[in-house]
Amino acid sequence: MNWYVVYTKPKWEKKVAEKLNQIGIECYCPLITQIKEWSDRKKKVEVPLFNSYVFVQLADKERNSVFQIAGVVRYLFWLGKPAVVRDEEINIIKMSLKAENISDISVTSIQVGDRIKLETGAFSNQSAIVQEVSNTHYILVLESLGCVLKIKYK
Structure with a gap:
């Protein structure tokens, strides 16, 4: 059975x-x-963690059963088909959320366009591309998860 992404009403x-x-x-x-x-x-x-998204695992023929629940809007589509999330990616999210707080991350000499690997925190062992560097934060693109991460620092 595949994992699919269900789009919900905001805050539901x-x-x-x-x-x-x-x-x-x-x-x-x-x-x-x-x-x-x-x-x-x-x-x-x-x-x-993801606003308006819930992951569901069910057989393809049972996909319409989620629409009997109030608050379900639609499935998230990718290239004209319902987006499928691999078990490995769900497990990465679960493991990342069990990780220690990311407040102890220290980053030096990172420039826009650099490809880095996060070593600690919620997204440890994830590869990212640096999109923005400012005095207060970094913006990283996590391609494997299809999301953008903003890390604030003091």
């Missing part, structure tokens, strides 16, 4: 994942813990 990722599990569809909604700050307090909250 956790609800959709819960409902998919209830009807017996295996799904994965990677969550990260962030500290949200309001005027009167700070609180740790779990937010989806």
Whole structure:
């Protein structure tokens, strides 16, 4: 069975994942813990790593069953076909989220266009291309995961 990417309504990722599990569809909604700050307090909250995306694993002929869940909008397509995510990529995401905090990463002499390999943190062992370098952050393109990573530093 393949992993597919389901596009959800904004802020519905956790609800959709819960409902998919209830009807017996295996799904994965990677969550990260962030500290949200309001005027009167700070609180740790779990937010989806990928906004509006939930990964589902099911047979091709069963793909329409996800649309019985409120909040599911459509499948993510790539080159005219539903995007398929390999088991290896799902496992990389799972392992990356179990990794230590990335606050201890130190980077020196990196320039735009350099290809680097992240050695620690949530995306360890991932290859990336440096897209932007500024005084406060780096922007890296993780081709294997199809995403852009912004790393802030002090």
